Amino acid sequence: xxxxxxxxxxxxxxxxxxxxxxxxxxxxxxxxxxxxxxxxxxxxxxxxxxxxxxxxxxxxxxxxxxxxxxxxxxxxxxxxxxxxxxxxxxxxxxxxxxxxxxxxxxxxxxxxxxxxxxxxxxxxxxxxxxxxxxxxxxxxxxxxxxxxxxxxxxxxxxxxxxxxxxxxxxxxxxxxxxxxxxxxxxxxxxxxxxxxxxxxxxxxxxxxxxxxxxxxxxxxxxxxxxxxxxxxxxxxxxxxxxxxxxxxxxxxxxxxxxxxxxxxxxxxxxxxxxxxxxxxxxxxxxxx
Amino acid sequence: xxxxxxxxxxxxxxxxxxxxxxxxxxxxxxxxxxxxxxxxxxxxxxxxxxxxxxxxxxxxxxxxxxxxxxxxxxxxxxxxxxxxxxxxxxxxxxxxxxxxxxxxxxxxxxxxxxxxxxxxxxxxxxxxxxxxxxxxxxxxxxxxxxxxxxxxxxxxxxxxxxxxxxxxxxxxxxxxxxxxxxxxxxxxxxxxxxxxxxxxxxxxxxxxxxxxxxxxxxxxxxxxxxxxxxxxxxxxxxxxxxxxxxxxxxxxxxxxxxxxxxxxxxxxxxxxxxxxxxxxxxxxxxxxxxxxxxxxxxxxxxxxxxxxxxxxxxxxxxxxxxxxx
Ligand SMILES: Nc1ncnc2c1ncn2[C@@H]1O[C@H](COP(=O)(O)OP(=O)(O)O)[C@@H](O)[C@H]1O
Ligand SMILES: [Mg+2]
Numbered sequence: 001x002x003x004x005x006x007x008x009x010x011x012x013x014x015x016x017x018x019x020x021x022x023x024x025x026x027x028x029x030x031x032x033x034x035x036x037x038x039x040x041x042x043x044x045x046x047x048x049x050x051x052x053x054x055x056x057x058x059x060x061x062x063x064x065x066x067x068x069x070x071x072x073x074x075x076x077x078x079x080x081x082x083x084x085x086x087x088x089x090x091x092x093x094x095x096x097x098x099x100x101x102x103x104x105x106x107x108x109x110x111x112x113x114x115x116x117x118x119x120x121x122x123x124x125x126x127x128x129x130x131x132x133x134x135x136x137x138x139x140x141x142x143x144x145x146x147x148x149x150x151x152x153x154x155x156x157x158x159x160x161x162x163x164x165x166x167x168x169x170x171x172x173x174x175x176x177x178x179x180x181x182x183x184x185x186x187x188x189x190x191x192x193x194x195x196x197x198x199x200x201x202x203x204x205x206x207x208x209x210x211x212x213x214x215x216x217x218x219x220x221x222x223x224x225x226x227x228x229x230x231x232x233x234x235x236x237x238x239x240x241x242x243x244x245x246x247x248x249x250x251x252x253x254x255x256x257x258x259x260x261x262x263x264x265x266x267x268x269x270x271x272x273x274x275x276x277x278x279x280x281x282x283x284x285x286x287x288x
Numbered sequence: 289x290x291x292x293x294x295x296x297x298x299x300x301x302x303x304x305x306x307x308x309x310x311x312x313x314x315x316x317x318x319x320x321x322x323x324x325x326x327x328x329x330x331x332x333x334x335x336x337x338x339x340x341x342x343x344x345x346x347x348x349x350x351x352x353x354x355x356x357x358x359x360x361x362x363x364x365x366x367x368x369x370x371x372x373x374x375x376x377x378x379x380x381x382x383x384x385x386x387x388x389x390x391x392x393x394x395x396x397x398x399x400x401x402x403x404x405x406x407x408x409x410x411x412x413x414x415x416x417x418x419x420x421x422x423x424x425x426x427x428x429x430x431x432x433x434x435x436x437x438x439x440x441x442x443x444x445x446x447x448x449x450x451x452x453x454x455x456x457x458x459x460x461x462x463x464x465x466x467x468x469x470x471x472x473x474x475x476x477x478x479x480x481x482x483x484x485x486x487x488x489x490x491x492x493x494x495x496x497x498x499x500x501x502x503x504x505x506x507x508x509x510x511x512x513x514x515x516x517x518x519x520x521x522x523x524x525x526x527x528x529x530x531x532x533x534x535x536x537x538x539x540x541x542x543x544x545x546x547x548x549x550x551x552x553x554x555x556x557x558x559x560x561x562x563x564x565x566x567x568x569x570x571x572x573x574x575x576x577x578x579x580x581x582x583x584x585x586x587x588x589x590x591x592x593x594x595x596x597x598x599x600x601x602x603x604x605x606x607x608x609x610x611x612x613x
Binding site: 089091094096119120122123126127129131133134135136137138146147149150151194197198201 | 403490492493495496497498499500501502503506510511514515517
């Protein structure tokens with residue numbers, strides 16, 4: 001199991017993009033886009049459809065996320081952002097009646113196929129939720145180590161706990177009370193603890209569903225700083241309905257509307273010079 | 289169009305309780321009065337039991353009464369120990385059997401089981417709860433006891449016979465029979481309370497565990513069960529309370545013999561059973577008093593268990609050390 005620890009979370013696949021037309025970072029008419037994915041994408045989503053019973057919640061989504069970058073998913077409430085995110089680690093399968101079809105590749109490997117165990121997938125694709133959800137009966141330390149124990153990783157968790165808490169910018173605040181209950185932390189600290197919990201198992205991709213929407217501005221700023229640091233090592237997809245936040249943290253932005261992916265591209269372009277009228281209306285606050 | 293707000297966001301408005309509201313105050317007083325009168329009733333029952341028990345307390349002495357194991361009304365020997373022992377042992381056996389089964393059933397019904405099977409299983413639990421205890425007793429006497437005698441007890445003796453609790457002749461009537469009947473009777477209580485408790489576990493906790501790559505069972509183990517533990521303890525104690533006081537079914541299968549045996553196969557007696565059996569024919573103040581005193585002991589055991597339950601639940605609810613929640 002230790003070998004899994006050795007694997008660096010950054011992409012190491014030598015493969016080139018199979019089909020550059022699939023890359024969402026299209027060359028705009030004015031010239032080349034500022035960010036061009038030179039590396040093969042970490043995450044490739046092709047023709048992703050999702051249903052809740054008969055409610056068709058996502059219609060043929062196509063996009064790619066380069067390694068070590070942040071993609072923000074924006075759009076009005078109910079447009080399918082969370083659904084999209086949940087499909088990426090197959091959490092949608094927990095909802096009775098929900099299903100997804102399409103292709104989801106991580107480093108070229110299809111993870112939506114029936115042969116892939118969702119449990120294995122979720123160990124590679126971590127998730128942070130809207131409301132902090134630390135395990136309330138566990139100490140701070142045990143929360144961080146929870147995933148390690150699940151993975152049966154033996155040995156000195158202390159080192160990993162410390163490293164992960166440092167990575168999630170929480171170490172200085174909790175180092176003297178690692179055995180205190182996770183509930184003794186403030187909301188913002190709890191959310192960073194949840195990020196640490198997700199990072200401890202060294203995922204390759206980190207999904208965040210409005211991770212700061214339940215937090216005050218200071219805690220939100222800390223989470224945003226943290227996202228900046230984490231993207232050096234992880235590929236991040238974050239859902240937010242706060243457009244300023246999307247602007248601050250993301251390299252690419254995907255705009256969803258009523259289950260359709262309307263547009264995806266470099267964040268700067270989406271916010272200043274979108275190709276689609278609906279995107280423009282949304283980012284300029286004409287609707288939403 | 290409404291402003292963008294996530295549908296899954298929790299309601300932002302919660303009305304704070306207003307302490308000064310006259311309606312709230314009247315409600316508060318009402319609750320206090322009802323609660324108070326419950327205490328008064330409990331006190332009166334205790335007082336009355338104590339009054340009736342007084343002659344035998346006086347004649348026998350507390351210590352001798354509680355710790356003597358001789359019970360012979362004809363010779364005016366009254367020792368409570370066989371009944372206390374029988375009550376605790378049968379209730380303990382019942383809890384030991386019923387707790388894992390109930391928690392398993394509750395998990396099956398609320399977390400894991402195939403949806404098609406959930407309704408019938410839930411329904412059969414309700415049926416179990418609705419059966420009158422005398423029916424349990426009859427079933428125990430005519431079906432379960434012969435089965436224990438011919439199959440279960442010989443089997444236990446063969447496999448686990450090195451344990452003193454599984455030695456001696458397999459009679460059928462006895463502690464084990466009473467324990468199993470009680471287990472069946474308290475199972476619906478524990479299971480249904482546990483189901484309610486499991487419903488209170490926030491789905492976000494399960495999701496948190498699953499998102500870490502936990503299997504369904506692992507998520508139950510690390511997120512659901514720890515959260516629900518105080519409630520499951522509470523459910524067990526409710527079940528235990530029912531087992532301690534159960535009279536009819538136990539009387540029919542325990543063997544009604546005021547003795548103490550290590551073996552679960554042996555016949556015994558319980559506090560409620562002896563009170564029910566002997567009260568009508570009790571002659572003399574001392575015999576009646578001794579039975580009332582047994583009632584007091586039962587009352588006392590229930591109170592002590594309740595106190596332990598509270599301490600446990602509160603300790604568990606306080607969470608790991610150093611936490612303030
Ligand atoms: N658990 C669910 N069961 C049924 N329908 C759902 C569920 N969650 C979301 N939906 C539906 O799917 C659509 C997209 O929802 P969601 O992905 O949560 O949107 P967003 O996160 O962008 O606000 C909505 O129409 C919503 O009603
Ligand atoms: Mg959402």
